[in-house]
Amino acid sequence: MVRKSRSTGRITLDDVAQAAGVSRITASRALHGGRVVGAELVARVQEAATQLGYVPDPAARALASSRSTQVPILVPMLSNALFVDLLEAVHRVLYPAGFQPMIGVTHYDPAEEELLLRNYLAHRPAGLLVTGFDRTEAARQLIAGSGVPCVYLMETTDAPGVHCVGFSQSASGSAMTQHLLDRGYRRIAFAAAQLDPRTLQRAEGYRSALKAAGCYDARLELLSPERSSMALGGRLLEELVRTHPEVDAVFFNNDDLAHGGLLAAHRLGLGVPGRVAIAGFNDLAGSDQMVPALSTVHTPRLEIGEQGARMLLQLMNGQVPAQSSIELECRLVERQST
Amino acid sequence: MVRKSRSTGRITLDDVAQAAGVSRITASRALHGGRVVGAELVARVQEAATQLGYVPDPAARALASSRSTQVPILVPMLSNALFVDLLEAVHRVLYPAGFQPMIGVTHYDPAEEELLLRNYLAHRPAGLLVTGFDRTEAARQLIAGSGVPCVYLMETTDAPGVHCVGFSQSASGSAMTQHLLDRGYRRIAFAAAQLDPRTLQRAEGYRSALKAAGCYDARLELLSPERSSMALGGRLLEELVRTHPEVDAVFFNNDDLAHGGLLAAHRLGLGVPGRVAIAGFNDLAGSDQMVPALSTVHTPRLEIGEQGARMLLQLMNGQVPAQSSIELECRLVERQST
DNA sequence: TGATGATCGGATAGCGCTATCCTAGTCAGG
DNA sequence: CCTGACTAGGATAGCGCTATCCGATCATCA
Numbered sequence: 001m002v003r004k005s006r007s008t009g010r011i012t013l014d015d016v017a018q019a020a021g022v023s024r025i026t027a028s029r030a031l032h033g034g035r036v037v038g039a040e041l042v043a044r045v046q047e048a049a050t051q052l053g054y055v056p057d058p059a060a061r062a063l064a065s066s067r068s069t070q071v072p073i074l075v076p077m078l079s080n081a082l083f084v085d086l087l088e089a090v091h092r093v094l095y096p097a098g099f100q101p102m103i104g105v106t107h108y109d110p111a112e113e114e115l116l117l118r119n120y121l122a123h124r125p126a127g128l129l130v131t132g133f134d135r136t137e138a139a140r141q142l143i144a145g146s147g148v149p150c151v152y153l154m155e156t157t158d159a160p161g162v163h164c165v166g167f168s169q170s171a172s173g174s175a176m177t178q179h180l181l182d183r184g185y186r187r188i189a190f191a192a193a194q195l196d197p198r199t200l201q202r203a204e205g206y207r208s209a210l211k212a213a214g215c216y217d218a219r220l221e222l223l224s225p226e227r228s229s230m231a232l233g234g235r236l237l238e239e240l241v242r243t244h245p246e247v248d249a250v251f252f253n254n255d256d257l258a259h260g261g262l263l264a265a266h267r268l269g270l271g272v273p274g275r276v277a278i279a280g281f282n283d284l285a286g287s288d289q290m291v292p293a294l295s296t297v298h299t300p301r302l303e304i305g306e307q308g309a310r311m312l313l314q315l316m317n318g319q320v321p322a323q324s325s326i327e328l329e330c331r332l333v334e335r336q337s338t
Numbered sequence: 339m340v341r342k343s344r345s346t347g348r349i350t351l352d353d354v355a356q357a358a359g360v361s362r363i364t365a366s367r368a369l370h371g372g373r374v375v376g377a378e379l380v381a382r383v384q385e386a387a388t389q390l391g392y393v394p395d396p397a398a399r400a401l402a403s404s405r406s407t408q409v410p411i412l413v414p415m416l417s418n419a420l421f422v423d424l425l426e427a428v429h430r431v432l433y434p435a436g437f438q439p440m441i442g443v444t445h446y447d448p449a450e451e452e453l454l455l456r457n458y459l460a461h462r463p464a465g466l467l468v469t470g471f472d473r474t475e476a477a478r479q480l481i482a483g484s485g486v487p488c489v490y491l492m493e494t495t496d497a498p499g500v501h502c503v504g505f506s507q508s509a510s511g512s513a514m515t516q517h518l519l520d521r522g523y524r525r526i527a528f529a530a531a532q533l534d535p536r537t538l539q540r541a542e543g544y545r546s547a548l549k550a551a552g553c554y555d556a557r558l559e560l561l562s563p564e565r566s567s568m569a570l571g572g573r574l575l576e577e578l579v580r581t582h583p584e585v586d587a588v589f590f591n592n593d594d595l596a597h598g599g600l601l602a603a604h605r606l607g608l609g610v611p612g613r614v615a616i617a618g619f620n621d622l623a624g625s626d627q628m629v630p631a632l633s634t635v636h637t638p639r640l641e642i643g644e645q646g647a648r649m650l651l652q653l654m655n656g657q658v659p660a661q662s663s664i665e666l667e668c669r670l671v672e673r674q675s676t
Numbered sequence: 677t678g679a680t681g682a683t684c685g686g687a688t689a690g691c692g693c694t695a696t697c698c699t700a701g702t703c704a705g706g
Numbered sequence: 707c708c709t710g711a712c713t714a715g716g717a718t719a720g721c722g723c724t725a726t727c728c729g730a731t732c733a734t735c736a
Contacts, residue, residue: 012692023716028694038714055460059400060692063721068397078425079623084416091443100457103441105429119438122393230624259624266629285417286568286597291604350722361686366724376684398722401691680734687728695720702713 011054019048031056058100062124071312072120073129074104074113076196080228080256081284082301083131086153089305090129097313099126106131108196114139121146127312129153134197149315151308154198154301156327163315165308165326169198172297172330173205176251176279179295181213183338185249185277189220191236191261192253193228199253202281206251220244228253233260234267237278241270249277249338255284255296262290262337277338283331292336300328349392357386369394396438400462409650410458411467412442412451414534418566418594419622420639421469424491427643428467435651437464444469446534452477459484465650467491472535487653489646492536492639494665501653503646503664507536510635510668511543514589514617517633517670519551523587523615527558529574529599530591531566537591540619544589558582566591571598572605575616579608587615587676593622593634600628600675615676630674638666 017027022041030037030045037045048054062068071094075083087103094101104120106113114136120128121142128143128150143150152164180188190206192199203221210216222236233252237260240247252258258280265272272278272292280287283298307326314321355365360379368375368383375383386392400406409432413421425441432439442458444451452474458466459480466481466488481488490502518526528544530537541559548554560574571590575598578585590596596618603610610616610630618625621636645664652659 010692014692025694025717026715034694036714041715055456057401057692058461059397059406061694062397063395063401063723064692064694066721078416078422079419081417084422087416088443105426118393123396230627234627256624260627263627263629286594289568289572289598289601291601352722363687363724364685372724374684379685395722399724401693402722402724404691682733683731685730688726690725691723693721696718698717700715706709
């Protein structure tokens, strides 16, 4: 019943079982549940485990049960504070529930995401969190074929069987554009970088709002494939006011760019919002500190992380979430830059 | 020799071996090395593996060999871009070498770090990367007792047997202070948050430089235990100029605080650097975009990550690194804010 | 020419845990 | 008092891989 003791130094379940005077399998059940064990035995086993400082071997558990406690979460980039917040929220839900979030960074590259997915799925993860819906066909099949519960973050869809938590990128793009229109701006530019799907959806929102108001001018859309940065925001603003001096407002696709744009306006001696209004997106830390404070759209990334993680917890427990698609609201934050 | 085939759908090493017409163990050696296998067999096995889409099971490998390819890397906080850069650099070295960096966030809390360490060490990691030397005694013993190769990042020590890559926090604190002295400032304040050991070492550098110049005034040292943020930087600047109007320069312990301080100076109508000079630390993205551009200390976090990871690779391969302690240089970046 | 290695493939035995089946005991109902 | 349903523990058999020992083959040398 009890395996012969070895001398590796590692404390195994056998050691615990022996100390508690039960079989290995009973010790396993006492510690991890899975089946009812008498209250007294549970206590004895737990006592023995803490006494010996027993730590279960995740590799052995994963191998024997074909599932681990790991939950890969794939995000495009950590230098965007948005995703750091998202990770933090996910972590706060999953970690206390006994799961091990594993951060993967795709660098906005579908091929890299596919590679990561292939690697992480080999670890028999308990669940999976990914960003958006933009991925290779192979990646899609990997996810579907793995049978691992998956929740999609940041964007939403009504497709059946897809679990997602996000917000409407295009609606919030429209909302900010409408805000600028309401303030009387008419020559409203849009400046974006890192043309990922969410950026393009926001651009679409901007476009439709301006078209509805009869103010759309394609030449005021500045889409750069470069990585987003404050420096790039500055360059985009400079280019806009140089080539289109009539611009009276710039809607930057994210706060980093907007910060750079705002500071560039200072350098160029352009009054904000007098000469040119500036708006951002995401409401990152520091946007309220800019001079003038930056108008932006507050995105509910903490809620997305939290609710996405909760939804995944339900799926991992075999439950069916009440809603398979949760669309959260963004909040327009009107400050002094518009 | 070949195990009976099962129907789990998972492609195992047995399947590959069977397809290649060799034994399982030969397939294992052909794919992962460990012992020489004839060139022709290696080719056949690799062919079969790619053909079948074989992905090794990390749990089984870890269990059988008592070591995984995972490398936990523990950092205090992801909202500090410093650590994001560090992670990126580490990743770029370890991932292509076949290791799996696992990010752990300690939130500057030694108790949380200890918990993470306990969990991660149970995964039989191949190596370990941690930040600094400030941890609980239990955490220290966990690291030492695990036998897992460990490299300490950001700080250095001459203690024997300790492998570390970092830079001198106090020397770079002194250097920036000296720069301010050289520029003619005499009432130089120091503003810091998040009083981790590295912050305190930089404060020490500031202190010694000012004492050497005979300008030290303890009342100009503003140390806040709060988390670092732009908003806090603004508050600290306001407090300094209110309570000590004679201040002519503020050395912020990091760029986030400095950005906030700089913008607060704008709001208060204080000329920078005319009324008050402002200096930061780390040279984060955006510091060059501030108006005026921020003088700061460029910290070699990318090099630290890269060299730390390389050192760990050597240790994991059983080699002895040429140096066990690498101290890198910081670079003073003189811009317009001082 | 037989002894001596060196080389390379295979058989066997686990790594530490859990899934699954089995057994002995308990208890209600007819 | 027997039956069936249920409970709580245990024995057995792997999960997919690698460590370790074994044996066959072939070149090398006294």
